[in-house]
Amino acid sequence: MDTLIRMDLADETATEALARALAAIARPGDVLALRGALGAGKTTFARAFIHARDRAHGGPGDEEVPSPTFTLVQTYELKGGTVYHFDLFRIETPDETHELGIDDALADGISLIEWPERLGRRLPARRLEIALSAGTRPQSRRATLAGGDAWHRRLKEINLV
Ligand SMILES: Nc1ncnc2c1ncn2[C@@H]1O[C@H](COP(=O)(O)OP(=O)(O)OP(=O)(O)O)[C@@H](O)[C@H]1O
Ligand SMILES: [Mg+2]
Numbered sequence: 001m002d003t004l005i006r007m008d009l010a011d012e013t014a015t016e017a018l019a020r021a022l023a024a025i026a027r028p029g030d031v032l033a034l035r036g037a038l039g040a041g042k043t044t045f046a047r048a049f050i051h052a053r054d055r056a057h058g059g060p061g062d063e064e065v066p067s068p069t070f071t072l073v074q075t076y077e078l079k080g081g082t083v084y085h086f087d088l089f090r091i092e093t094p095d096e097t098h099e100l101g102i103d104d105a106l107a108d109g110i111s112l113i114e115w116p117e118r119l120g121r122r123l124p125a126r127r128l129e130i131a132l133s134a135g136t137r138p139q140s141r142r143a144t145l146a147g148g149d150a151w152h153r154r155l156k157e158i159n160l161v
Contacts, residue, residue: 001129001146005161009141015041015132016048018143022128023052025154026110028081031124033116036132041141042114043067045130046085049112054078068114072100075109082109088118097122126150 009015022032026049034042047065055061057079068074068087076083084105091097097119105111106124116123129146145155155161 019048020052031127040132046112086113088115091118094120
C-alpha cells in the first residue's frame, strides 16, 4: 500500500470537501478505510460523504448520519447505490465481523469503515486508506491517503494527486 498524498485539512469544511471529492468518484465495491484516533473526524468525513453521494443522485442529502458505535453498521440505500457505514471499535476479533455480513457489504456497496484495523486480514487489499490525525491547530487535521495503482489513477483523474 503506497502513500498517495498527504494533505492539511485546515478545518471541518476542508474535511468535508475531501469527502465530497471522493464521493464523486466512488462506485459500488469500493472500500474506504477511515483510520484515526477517537475524535479524529472519521464520522464527520462519512456524514459529508453520504450527503454528497445522495445529492449527486438527486436526493436532498440531509439524512441523519449517526455514529454506528453501537449498531456497528448503518445502511443507506441511496439512488447511486448502497453505502454502508461501519464503526468496528467494539469488535474484538475479525471473525465477529462475519456475522455482520460484512463480506457481502464489501462486495456490493460502497463501504466506509471506521476502525478498519479491527478487520485484520479481512480488510480488502483494494481499499483506499484515509488516515486522519491531529493538525497544528484544534480545528485542523492531517490526512494521509494510501492505496494501490487503481486508486492512484482515480485520484489523478480528479487532480487530487
Ligand atoms: N478538520 C476537522 N475535520 C473533522 N472534524 C473536525 C475537524 N476540526 C474539528 N473537528 C471536530 O472533531 C470532531 C470529530 O468527531 P468524529 O465523531 O467525526 O470523530 P471520529 O473519528 O468518528 O471519532 P470516533 O473514533 O469516536 O468514532 C467533531 O466534533 C468535529 O466537529
Ligand atoms: Mg466515529
